[in-house]
Amino acid sequence: MILITVTAMSTKTLRAICVLAVVVVGGILAGCAKIQAQIEDYEPKSPIRVEVGEIIPLRLTVVNAGNRTHQFLLRAVLQDERGQSVGKYETWVTLKPGERTHQTWNHPVAAAGSFTLQFSVWKDSTSLLAVQPTTPQVLVTGVPAEPQTSTSGKFKVGDKVRTVVNLKVRTAPGVNNPEVTHVNYRGSMAPGIEGQIVxxxxxxxxxxWWKVKFITGVEGWCAEGRGSESWLEKVSG
Incomplete structure (x- = not known):
């Protein structure tokens, strides 16, 4: 408590004392304000493996641990193995003292690889209040999607086929899989090369995609065509 005893004094002196009292009391009250937040929970906590193209939820639970209503910035950041951002999500929330919020962002896994994930809460755009994990951890691993069995009836295992165009031969189904390595393979199979569906x-x-063993010794996966355009054709006999 601040107690001021007023005795006989000039008006000017009294005014100065009053101003000083206001400044002191204001400073004390301002010093009582506490802006604080805590991360109560987040997901994923343990490393997960997901196929490329899948969407994963990033979940964050935050509580206002201070004594003032405040607007907080919630953030989630994913980075690849080179430290490049592959996902950054931000949401502003206003919380009363003791109030909590549950935030979910949906992140599409666009590429294969290992990705670190870190959640954070900010007092403003530059003042960090809380972060989990305290150091970035690899919590998301993207893996190539497994090829699906096709219902195409154009060929069957055992059929003899022939290339119609310069055709890529890959180690597995999918345009992002590497091409085969073989002394008789130089970037593509020329038109007219025969082989057998295996x-x-x-x-x-x-x-x-069909796996073809060519007469040149090259063996790998080839796309049968695009739309009405055939890149492989069946050889009669």
Whole structure:
């Protein structure tokens, strides 16, 4: 408590004392304000593996641990193995003292690889209040989607086929899979090269794929075509 005893004094002196009292009391009251927040929970906490193209929920629970209503910035950041951001999500929330909020962001996994994830709460855009995990951890791993069995009836295992165009031969179904390495393979199979279907069909990246063992010794996965355009054709006999 601040107690001021007023005795005989000039009006000017009394005014100065009053101003000083207001400043002191205001400073004390301002010093009582506490802006604080805590991260109570977040997901995922343990590393997860998801196929490329899937959407994963990023969940964050935050409580206002201070004594003032305040607007907080909630953030989630994912980075790849090179430290490049692959996802950054932000939401502003206003919380009363003791109030909590549950925030969910949906993140599409766009590529294969390992990704660190970190959640944070900010007093403003530059003042950090809480962060979990305290150091970035690899919590999300994207893996290539498994090729799906196709219902294409254009060929069957055992059929003899021939290339119609310069055709890529890959180690697995999918346009992002590497091409095969072989002394007789130089970037593509030329038109007219024959081979035999040994596996398939599989569907990946919008194409139907067949595993072909060519007479040149090259063996790998080839797309059968696009739309009405055929890249492989059946050889009679």
């Amino acid at each position: 596996d398939g069909p599989k569907t990946a990246d919008g194409y139907t």
